[in-house]
Amino acid sequence: MVYQGSHLLSMKAIGDGHGENSSYFDGWKAYDMNPFDPRHNRGGVIQMGLAENQLSLDLIEEWSKNHPEASICTPAGASQFKRIANFQDYHGLPEFRKAMAQFMGQVRGGKAMFDPDRVVMSGGATGAQETLAFCLANPGEAFLVPSPYYPAFDRDCCWRSGIKLLPIECHSFNDFRLTKEALVAAYNGARRQGICVKGILITNPSNPLGTITDRGTLAMLAAFATEHRIHLVCDEIYAGSVFAKPEYVSIAEVIERDAPRCDRDLIHIVYSLSKDFGLPGFRVGIIYSYNDAVVATARRMSSFGLVSSQTQYFLARMLSDEEFIGRFLRESARRLAARHERFTTGLREVGISCLRGNAGLFSWMDLRHMLREKTTEGEVELWRVIIHKVKLNVSPGASFHCREPGWFRVCHANMDDETMEVALGRIRAFVRQHRQRKVKAWAANEQLRLSLPLRASTYLALSSPMALLSPQSPMVHAAS
Numbered sequence: 218m219v220y221q222g223s224h225l226l227s228m229k230a231i232g233d234g235h236g237e238n239s240s241y242f243d244g245w246k247a248y249d250m251n252p253f254d255p256r257h258n259r260g261g262v263i264q265m266g267l268a269e270n271q272l273s274l275d276l277i278e279e280w281s282k283n284h285p286e287a288s289i290c291t292p293a294g295a296s297q298f299k300r301i302a303n304f305q306d307y308h309g310l311p312e313f314r315k316a317m318a319q320f321m322g323q324v325r326g327g328k329a330m331f332d333p334d335r336v337v338m339s340g341g342a343t344g345a346q347e348t349l350a351f352c353l354a355n356p357g358e359a360f361l362v363p364s365p366y367y368p369a370f371d372r373d374c375c376w377r378s379g380i381k382l383l384p385i386e387c388h389s390f391n392d393f394r395l396t397k398e399a400l401v402a403a404y405n406g407a408r409r410q411g412i413c414v415k416g417i418l419i420t421n422p423s424n425p426l427g428t429i430t431d432r433g434t435l436a437m438l439a440a441f442a443t444e445h446r447i448h449l450v451c452d453e454i455y456a457g458s459v460f461a462k463p464e465y466v467s468i469a470e471v472i473e474r475d476a477p478r479c480d481r482d483l484i485h486i487v488y489s490l491s492k493d494f495g496l497p498g499f500r501v502g503i504i505y506s507y508n509d510a511v512v513a514t515a516r517r518m519s520s521f522g523l524v525s526s527q528t529q530y531f532l533a534r535m536l537s538d539e540e541f542i543g544r545f546l547r548e549s550a551r552r553l554a555a556r557h558e559r560f561t562t563g564l565r566e567v568g569i570s571c572l573r574g575n576a577g578l579f580s581w582m583d584l585r586h587m588l589r590e591k592t593t594e595g596e597v598e599l600w601r602v603i604i605h606k607v608k609l610n611v612s613p614g615a616s617f618h619c620r621e622p623g624w625f626r627v628c629h630a631n632m633d634d635e636t637m638e639v640a641l642g643r644i645r646a647f648v649r650q651h652r653q654r655k656v657k658a659w660a661a662n663e664q665l666r667l668s669l670p671l672r673a674s675t676y677l678a679l680s681s682p683m684a685l686l687s688p689q690s691p692m693v694h695a696a697s
Contacts, residue, residue: 425617
């Protein structure tokens with residue numbers, strides 16, 4: 218039954234502050250309606266909007282088979298069933314926090330040490346970001362974020378907390394590197410508007426750029442935060458997905474070696490096992506803060522998103538296996554490098570370049586030369602063609618708050634080799650046709666239509682976490 222009248226629901230429920238009225242999420246919906254399957258639906262949409270690492274899951278599966286004692290649901294691990302099934306504490310299992318701290322140091326090449334007592338659990342990095350937003354800022358206050366940045370930050374950080382995210386404009390002429398001049402301009406601009414800036418939020422390695430933040434920039438950010446008494450939140454969710462030089466540098470290392478005078482109470486790290494290990498279903502997010510009050514408050518809040526004790530128990534044993542973890546990280550990096558090289562080489566063969574990257578599960582693809590007009594509208598028009606005609610779910614730069622039209626994030630670690638080759642084949646065919654036919658003709662003759670039969674609409678509503686299609690969505694506009 219559908220009830221009419223806004224008084225029946227909260228403003229949160231009827232508002233659109235969820236941040237999902239974006240082409241980033243609309244691409245997911247298009248995939249949900251017609252997913253590619255190499256056996257049963259080869260004409261479907263290939264999911265290239267999901268940053269997920271499926272290239273090394275076989276290594277974790279093998280470890281799991283060889284270590285049945287890591288599960289309380291096997292005869293080998295059943296002796297721990299009662300303890301684990303009954304135990305649930307804000308702090309988490311001691312062995313899990315110890316193993317996580319050890320693993321975080323190992324991922325960062327042993328160049329930084331982590332204290333298990335500062336490890337706070339959350340329901341994935343999504344929960345970690347929201348918890349920090351609640352801890353660090355009040356509604357209406359803001360964090361500065363270098364753009365382009367992860368679209369779901371608008372939901373994760375802002376929807377329930379009420380804080381704002383303000384872009385720090387970065388540009389392609391210097392490969393979208395963050396500069397102090399851009400940071401100062403964004404900070405001063407916010408202050409002139411009467412907005413209280415509470416911090417800076419960065420992703421390192423960057424999503425969507427696939428690049429790392431260098432040591433000097435991190436030291437500059439720590440010094441700026443200290444000088445202006447604002448927080449620095451470093452989302453390091455891809456720290457273990459660096460596959461080429463230069464080497465990764467964590468803020469944890471920088472504050473030890475390069476910025477020892479910075480105020481550590483202002484430094485906070487977000488991490489997760491969703492990307493480096495390809496375990497998003499485990500919902501393991503981590504807040505690591507150098508601020509005692511933040512650790513205490515975040516731990517109290519963690520009751521709203523605890524990681525199950527069974528998951529903690531399994532991961533504690535796997536992450537404590539340093540030999541396996543070392544082998545996994547090396548092999549994962551090798552496979553990521555090979556996939557990145559194969560995909561970007563395939564693009565270069567048809568004249569498509571990408572920003573030079575060395576990390577992450579995606580590439581920042583430059584399609585500026587394919588725009589009919591160099592505007593956001595031109596980018597959305599091209600994106601519609603890629604979704605509808607080429608049947609690839611790639612994410613347009615505008616959804617990442619990129620001010621330069623024509624950049625797209627394309628994920629390539631969430632599929633097998635066969636599917637990747639199909640995707641490259643579709644891109645090749647599209648480029649060949651594009652050379653013969655302008656995008657304007659595509660848009661005029663191949664309008665994107667997403668009107669669904671009732672059965673498909675019902676499926677979408679039940680199956681997809683991004684099922685609410687906003688009236689402001691470019692896809693709705695295309696279908697109207």
